[in-house]
Amino acid sequence: MIKVVHYINQFYGGIGGEEKADIKPEIREGVVGPGMALKAALGKDAEIVATVICGDSYFNENIETATAEILDMIKTYSPDLFIAGPAFNAGRYGVACGSICKAVKENLNIPVLTAMYIENPGADMFKKDMFIVSTANAATGMRQAIPAVAKLAIKLANKEAIGSPAEEGYIPQGIRKNLFRTERGSKRAVNMLVAKLRGEAFETEYPMPDFDRVAPNQPVQDMSKAKIALVTSGGIVPKGNPDRIESSSASKYGKYDIEGVMDLTEATYETAHGGYDPVYANIDSDRVLPVDVLRDMEKEGLIGKLHRYFYTTTGNGTSVANSKKFASTFAQELLADGVQAVILTST
Amino acid sequence: MVKEIERVGIPVVHICTVVPISLTVGANRIVPAIAIPHPLGNPAKTMAEEKQLRREIVLKSLKALETEVHGQTVFDK
Incomplete structure (x- = not known):
């Protein structure tokens, strides 16, 4: 047994x-x-x-x-x-x-x-x-x-x-095994090439590993002049979730204006995220999106400016393809708006 | 999302509780957070203590953004 x-x-x-x-x-x-x-x-x-x-x-x-x-x-x-x-x-x-x-x-x-x-x-x-x-x-x-x-x-x-x-039916582990084929390598390679030229389907015998890494950017030189933007996968949204961002497997992200907002309160903000206990974020969304302390730092001159908009989605069960699509879209906006650095929070 | 932001040339710091996930996703500057439902807070403390705690994490994140890194770096000090 x-x-x-x-x-x-x-x-x-x-x-x-x-x-x-x-x-x-x-x-x-x-x-x-x-x-x-x-x-x-x-x-x-x-x-x-x-x-x-x-x-x-x-x-x-x-x-x-x-x-x-x-x-x-x-x-x-x-x-x-x-x-x-x-x-x-x-x-x-x-x-x-x-x-x-x-x-x-x-x-x-x-x-x-x-x-x-x-x-x-x-x-x-x-x-x-x-x-x-x-x-x-x-x-x-x-x-x-x-x-x-x-x-x-x-x-x-x-x-x-x-x-x-x-x-x-298991996920490939990146292990290669030697085995005998009836046709020699050169012939198989030419067959693949011909198929590719014809636009036909072919299966590579050596898939290239997927190294999707992005090198770190240069640091911020002068924080006291920098415009900092907030982004979160923790689902913080204005109370009532006006764009109805899904609680899981999000199909969209939100962009919200926080001009003049000094503090996220229970009456004004909440989380749309369905993948963690929402009690703490609903009472005080600063616990996920630290607007209050960044406003203080803005006043004290530690940072130049907190960017006028924050971007948000719910990160639970959301596909990699959707996350990539959301961020590649709003990253262009951040760039165009002259944002010099991003703080991204996750739950 | 961190990678797509980094890709357009903007340095980004990832504040998160589960650091191994952030490393797998490919964030370069990582600051560990407090807990999953309240990464930048601790409801067991008073509001003032909690805000101070949050301020410290954000200060650490700003420091990370001002630091040159050559690979994935966890700022846990």
Whole structure:
């Protein structure tokens, strides 16, 4: 019998939503939440002996201590296999799944497996350290994710050979394997070139790694004369969310005039973000977008000017493509408005 | 978003709680924040203490914007 420990967050553990995201880890015997479906998919050769539940914010605000606490809990069950998630496109959950899987693999030396959407930040952070089953971006993909996780999990536990990412459904780890082809390299290369010239589809045998890095710009020379703009992915908007920016998977951003606004108050601003407990930001949005202290600094001459507009969107579940599109549009405006530096806050 | 702003030539500092995510995303100047639901505040403190805390983080961010960096740099001092 393969003994499995499963990890889920406070939401899937049925404890609560964002208002419970700060709960400390706990371990329960048997299955909880999505563990039920996972248990069925794993079949009779495996058993989920325990489930760890932890709040997403607690984990991400205390990565090291939370990992150590959870590792100790898992150890007491001496499992043969550890599964975390699936996390879909929940960023903090994905980071938690990846961090714990890595710690379990290194400390307990057992196979580990998690599952998430390819744009989850946890995927980029951990895809080289473990198998991450590629899932849809939302929990509606649970029905497809669970069998894929179970199938790969059993293979890993039985130490079977693992096929390519495309065959097994995991996120590519950047590993190359030697194999024999019937046609020699020069012929394959010419075939690819001919296909390309004809505008036909072809598949490269060596995809170039995607290094999307931007070099840092020169620092601000004289802060006391600089125009500083505020940008946030924390969803701060004028009270009532006039442009109806979505609480997750945002399709738009907002641009708001703060000329003469000295302080963001409960009566005037709030957050539209659905991915964290909004209580604190709704009481005082300066906790996310520090307008009050920048006004003080403007008065004191520490900065030249706080730019008249701030830009905002909700960063949870919002696709990389949309985020890029929003920012490349408003970055041009910032440039045209003579903004010399940006403070971007994230929750 | 940090990368698209940096790409047009404007230096940008990212204030965030989960620094590993910021590093993965590709921010160059990173200032750690307090907590996910209140990166620049702490409701456990008085309003005045909280504002002072916020001021310190923003000052650190301004310092980061005035500092020449050659790669991803976390300003946690």
